Amino acid sequence: MKLVTGFIALAVVIALFQIVPADNLSGANGAGEACRSCHAGKKALTLGIKDVYAPLDKLPYRHPPMEQSCSPCHIITGLKSSKTWEVSSSGAHKETIFLLTGLSLDRDYALELVLKDERGNRLPPYRAQVIPAEITDIVNDDGKAPRIMEPGLNDAKRTTFIEATVRWLTDKPSNFMVEYGATVKYGERSSDERAFSNEHFARLTGLKSNTPYHYRITSRDIFGNTSVSEDLTVDPMDALNRKGKAWSGNERGDKAVRPEIVAVNLFKAKRSSDVLLRYIASGPVKASLSITEPSEMDKHGFGLTPARYSTIDVCVKCHSQGASHPVGVRSKGPNTRIPPDLPTIEGGMMTCVTCHNPHGGDKEHLGRMDVKKDLCEACHRT
């Protein structure tokens, strides 16, 4: 995606997903209404596939599962369903870059960026569909580590323990990791690795009142250029006793004017396949970005079940295999020959469906042949 400037009205409009749960595909009132829309009548003819339904009504022997749902034998459910996750900024900023890791290159992600101004008003959301492989905007590394500036205590509040917020600035968008503890061995961590900005707020939790704390800041830019501060100290009591006003953001805006999005763009950092999203707003805004990975639904829901599953495994879920003819076997020699009109899988392997018609048939026991007469001789020569 190229740079998107101007207002959100111009932003790419989200394409609504056509997600149909697999169970809907098979229809509640039997025999898979949704499957019927393609696998029956004229439509089947157009698609060049068999009309599965036409013979059903005429069959003297019907297989009961057919009346309920096609899914158990054909459709894989519960795999690769859609999922959504969120990243948000730690303060109100005019600019933030979000790192979107773990995306598949070829899938179509829905992004929604929700921005709120300092009074909590929501701006119109920015939405886009993005396929990571199609992002051509690559940003080069300048090789410079971010400079850590003005670190200090921002505010503190007392709950059971004390929670203090430290704040600092960097000269370029960076993420952070803060180590802290009662001694220079630190031991605790506070981090935000997904949001890069120029102003940072890290919450140090579980502090006690009678001791100053040590902390050390690590700031990293989107290319991995890293700065580590010297050991710093903070006394939470200073903040609790202090009257002065805490920072809530560096870039103050004119509160009478609602901030607007100036630009949103998607790009990659050189030598990384991760996607980055940057917004620039006319005033400070708190941002949260949600990413939705689509499910892998196609016309067959989550996909057709493998042959072995639909011809053996699913059958023995409902029927005991006990007395039945061996399945999963191949012919051992010239005395056994499987005729080409009886279906096998994996080039000659016997399944339940080799002898039984899974949908229904005109013979007893859903046999493909008369089970009393012809069947054994069809393969075994005596």
Ligand code: HEC
């Ligand atoms: C949008 C049209 C459409 C819908 C809806 C649909 N199918 Fe299909 N189906 C097809 C087409 C076209 C094929 C041919 C193979 C292909 O292109 O994937 C097919 C192939 C199949 C096959 C494999 C056939 C073979 O010979 O191997 C099975 C089994 C199947 N569908 C079952 C179902 C079931 C069960 C449902 C309902 C849950 C369903 N289909 C819904 C269009 C559809």
Ligand code: HEC
């Ligand atoms: C008891 C399991 C079972 C049920 C229920 C079932 N099928 Fe099948 N179906 C099979 C098997 C087994 C095959 C053949 C082998 C294969 O495709 O793996 C098959 C074959 C098919 C084929 C390929 C063409 C053909 O007739 O050989 C289509 C299309 C199909 N089924 C659609 C459906 C539809 C639509 C429903 C629901 C109305 C349904 N099936 C219900 C087991 C089942």
Ligand code: HEC
């Ligand atoms: C070589 C062909 C063949 C294969 C393979 C086969 N069957 Fe059968 N099946 C038969 C015949 C023949 C009968 C009738 C037996 C009888 O009348 O005693 C039968 C009967 C049945 C019956 C009805 C009688 C009963 O025992 O409840 C069920 C259910 C059945 N088979 C399920 C299966 C399943 C499930 C599989 C796969 C695990 C399977 N069959 C594999 C030939 C086969």
Ligand code: HEC
């Ligand atoms: C969801 C459960 C279910 C699944 C899955 C299922 N069946 Fe059945 N099947 C039934 C029921 C119920 C009946 C009717 C009652 C009975 O005869 O056991 C039946 C009947 C049959 C019969 C006729 C039995 C007779 O006495 O004439 C055969 C043969 C059969 N199934 C084979 C299969 C095969 C082969 C598969 C796999 C492709 C399969 N079934 C999958 C539930 C199931």
Ligand code: HEC
């Ligand atoms: C679709 C072909 C086919 C049909 C129909 C068929 N069989 Fe088989 N049968 C095989 C195959 C393949 C084997 C596995 C090894 C071999 O014998 O070549 C086998 C194995 C057997 C075995 C076990 C042999 C062993 O070494 O474990 C027996 C018993 C058997 N069949 C009996 C029957 C009876 C009884 C019938 C009729 C109800 C029958 N078969 C129908 C193909 C078939």
